[in-house]
Amino acid sequence: MSEKESPVLKQEQEEDQVPGLEETRNPVRPFQVKSEDEEMNEPARSCDPQSPLQPDPDPEEEVSDSSDTEISENDSNETRVARLDVKIHEGDANVRRCDSNEKPISCSECGETFKKKWDLKIHKVVHTGEKLFCCDVCGTFFLQKANLRLHMVVHSEERPFTCDVCGKRFKRQAYLKSHMVVHTREKPFRCDVCGKRFSLKKILNKHMKVHTKERPFSCDVCGKRFKLKAALNRHMTVHTEERPFSCDVCGKRFKLKAMLKPHMAVHTDERPFSCDVCGKRFKLKYTLNKHMAVHTEVKPFSCDVCGKRFKLKDTLNKHMAVHTEVKPFSCDVCGKRFKLKDTLNKHMAVHTEVKPFSCDVCGKSFKKKGVLKTHMAVHTEVKPFSCDVCGKSFKKKGVLKTHMAVHTEERPFGCDVCGKKFKLKNEVKRHMKIHTEV
Incomplete structure (x- = not known):
């Protein structure tokens, strides 16, 4: 008898021959690499949903050991390149359009890129000047939303920012910061043309327009032009009868707040502004500035008609x-x-018996201050007004003016009764007595 077989080995052999047993096991089948010709001849899978589906092989199950199938490094690289070469359709909703760090929308003017179309639209106002943001209260438009937000403060009564020195309150911190220069004498900004100094740069910028002839702001009503927009806004009040600013003392109303402030000085005896030349004091700085002209012979303003300066x-x-x-x-x-309002005001004195102006020498009273001033010449021997023709001197300028008629042949004044002509109006009055005698 040949070599006896082991019972265990014999049993294993019998199990291998049992029909149907191979379906219960999961034998590892080697991965077969098809040639290019076989891949070309292989029928394509049907996309019809009614056709029997063949399950696609699981990529994890198809991975074979490196010993069974050898794939070169070049083949591996070509496979990755082929996968990346797939075209992505823009209509596919499952396709991610761009990475979160990408900025695909760019400005056609400057090339700056943005993530959202709205950001691009807001940016384009830099090139177009279009104002997208509107105030619901006053209708003013702004380029940036931040500017609109700052503007809304003007429609509120809140003043959260307080000056630590004087206690004045402001709506914006920038206003408070600008106000603080009031409490210092520093004026760091200087005009290169006239040398005048200013505490704020924006005031200097406005001042520079006085050195140019440009007047870009015009009134729509009368056409008058102005260098500053603020001056135009003030001017517009002349075309309206509104007077929103009233004096708490006398009730007088004004069109501009700037006019009310100087008016308040009328109700006080303080005269804080004094002339360095003569010592005369004034309630308003504006009045002092006008007064200073009396101490100079310069006459910079001339009449275009007669040339008088x-x-x-x-x-x-x-x-x-x-x-x-x-x-x-x-x-x-x-x-x-x-013709003049001042002349009318002086005239009104003739309709009253009040004579508030009296002479300190003789006690004579007058209705007008100018008449008193002229009267004072009778108490002095000074005759400052002299005739250029004959040299005769007079105390009053009016008398000199009347005297000049004797050096001319003109007789502009005539009698309404007889028609006789005279050089002086006073001569006509004296002559009229002839026609009134009984």
């Missing part, structure tokens, strides 16, 4: 009424009309 611009403006026949100011009592 003046020290003050206000005096020139009043003088221009001489060259027109318009008399807009009328007396409510007698109806007489005047």
Whole structure:
């Protein structure tokens, strides 16, 4: 008998021959690499949902040992490149459009990129000047939302920022910061043209416009032009009858707040502004500045019609009424009309018996201050007004003016009764007595 077989070995052999046993096991089948020709001839899988589906092989189950199938490094690289070469359709919702750090939307003007279209739209106002943000209260438009947010403070009564020195309150911290220069004498900003110094740079910027002839801001009503927008805004009040600012003492109303403040000095006897030349004191700095012109012979303002020159611009403006026949100011009592309001105010004294101005020498009283000033010449021998023709001197300028008629042949004054002509108006009055004698 040949070599006896082991019972255990014999049993294993019998189990190998049992039909159907191989289905119960999971034998490892070697991964077979198909050639390029076999891959080309292999029928494509059907995409029809009704066709019997063949399960796609699990990638994890198909991975074979390196000893069974050898794939070169070049083949591996080509496989990865092929996977990356797949085109992604933009309509596929499952496809992620861009990485979170990417900025795909760019500005056509400057090339700056943004994540969102709205950010790009807001950015474009830099190039177009379009103002997208509107105030719901006053309708003012702004370029940036942050500017609108700051603007809304003006519609609130809250003033959270307080000056530690004087206690004045402000709506914005920037206003408080600008205000603090009031408590210091420093004026670090200097005008390169005239040398004038300012405490704030924005005031210097506004001042620089006085050195240019440009007037970019014009009034839509009368066409008058201004260098500053603030000056235009103040001017617009002349076209309205509104006077929103009233004096708490006398009730007088004003169109501008800036006019109310100087008016309040009327109700006090304080005169804080004094002239360095003559020592005269004034309630307002503006009045002092005008007064200083009396101490100089410079007359920078000239009339375009007659060439007469003046020290003050206000005096020139009043003088221009001489060259027109318009008399807009009328007396409510007698109806007489005047070219200047000052002349009307002086005229009103004739309708009252009050004579508030009295002479310190003789005690004579007068209705007008100017008449008193003229009267004072009778108490002195000084005759400052002399005739350029004959040299005769006079105490009063009016008398000199009347005297000049003797050096001319003109007789502008005539008698309404007989028609006789005279050089002086006083001569006509004396002559009229002839026609009134009984």
